[in-house]
Amino acid sequence: MFAAYAARIDRDQPLNGLELGERPEPEARPGWTTVTVKAASLNHHDLWSLRGVGLPEEKLPMILGCDAAGIDEDGNEVVLHSVIGQSGHGVGPDEPRSILTERYQGTFAERVTVPRWNVLPKPKELSFEEAACLPTAWLTAYRMLFTNAGVRPGDSVLVQGAGGGVATAAIALGKAAGLRVFATSRDEAKRKRAIELGAVEAYEPGARLPQRVDAVIETVGAATWSHSVKSLRPGGTVVISGATSGDRPSHAELTRIFFLELKVVGSTMGSKDELEDLLSFCAATGLRPVIDEVLPLDRAREGFEKMASGELFGKIVLKTS
DSSP: OEEEEEOSOOSSSGGGGEEEEEOOOOOOOTTEEEEEEEEEEOOHHHHHHHTTSSOOGGGOSEEOOSOOEEEOTTSOEEEEOOEESSSOTTSOTTOOOEETTTSSOOSSBSEEEEEGGGEEEOOTTSOHHHHTTIIIIIHHHHIIIIIISOOOTTOEEEESSBTBHHHHHHHHHHHHTTOEEEEEOSOHHHHHHHHHHTOSEEEOTTOOOSSOEEEEEEOSOTTTHHHHHHTEEEEEEEEEOOOTTOSOOSOOOHHHHHHTTOEEEEOOSOOHHHHHHHHHHHHHHOOOOOEEEEEEGGGHHHHHHHHHHTOOSSEEEEEOO
16 A cells, blocks of 8 residues: 655654655554545654654654544544553553554555544544544644643633644634634744634734733743743643754743742643544534645655645645545
């Protein structure tokens, strides 16, 4: 079957390790099911995999891709939850948690096999392309906002780095949930898009906000960390799920954190139950993922290049047919 896969690890030039071509069909195993992929979406996790983060060389070649929507062996339209091992379903009870492409072949292929427990019904209101955007970036944003930041309708949130998948998801989800959302971006066009998406206002990174916020959604890391901490009200929460600009800020702001009793919470992906809630939320409210571009699978390299450059707003989706 045709697939996009990591053939080599290159920490400095990750796209050098990306190959497109034929790979073996997925192997059947007890408790697992094979899904015919209709659409899959890119995440920065795929670029990190090509750098060897979470993907050891002995696992190569590895089909990339965490997210997918497709059709299961019984003809049902489904969405995949890509976290394997946390429940013990379909794997050994002591197997540590991993994400597709770390231990098991991913979704950038015509077919993928996963534990049956990881398959959820796709709401009829969502297209395959829309549903394929939800299980990583949108699920991460959902957990950051509603589980780890604990915000409620009427609260205020700052989303750093508008344009990326998690950030755009957080803006859209926050607006739909009745939050007052502020956003930042270095790019004027992305700031305008953030406002169109539901942000009250969008600013250049580091700009002073009109008010201190209840929570900050942080995926940028070192470049925005000081601003994130300074933007919080006393007792507020910064939730971090990524560090695309690096994980070592020049100012940790420790004094401000303890003096104002701020909370710093790490967040990774989300549970199957949270994904089910997210799917229902989108179906019920009419909220849909922001899609930057849909490409056929054989043009996956274009999608990777666009994501690596940062010249996107929302998700890039790959279609198998």
